[in-house]
Amino acid sequence: MKRHNVDCAPGCPVEATLDLIDGKWKGVILFHLQGGRLRFGELRRKMPGITQRMLTKQLRALEEDGLVLREVFAEVPPRVEYELSELGESLRPVIDALRRxxxxxxxxAGTALAAAAPAETHAGA
Structure with a gap:
């Protein structure tokens, strides 16, 4: 797990938290995993704008940071499932607050939110 320095100026804990969920996709992945375990393909279908390569990269980063757990099943073809870790689950209030x-x-809030997909796109996860 990456170590983030939170023993610094008052804003550093916020910076460290934002570093964990930075970028366009990490927060969305965490949001979808709040609904429970998902296979890679299920996650990809929930986020049609993400490439397979980017989803893999973001999942690896979330796993490295200890927010997501990955389980590989010895099947043919291989099955991989992802779920929130205890630490990832502790971000639920943060993700929910961002959504609200x-x-x-x-x-x-400007063009970024006005252009965003309707709330129903991420609801029910």
Whole structure:
């Protein structure tokens, strides 16, 4: 697991947390895994804009940071499932707060949220 320095200036814990969920996809992956274990293909279908390579990269980073657990089943073809670790599960309130904020401020928060997919796209996970 990567070590993030949180023993510094008052803003560093926020910086360290954002570093864990940085980028376009990590938060979305964590959101979808809140609904339970998912196979790689299931995750990919829930995020049609992500490439296979990017999903693999982001899942590896989340696993390295201890937020996601990966289980490989000895089957042909191989089956791989992902789920939130205990540490990843502890981010649930953060991910939920980001979702709620976006839903509440979509109309006022500028083009990034206005152009985002409807809330229903990520609901029910």
């Amino acid at each position: 904020w976006a839903e509440e401020h979509r109309a006022r």
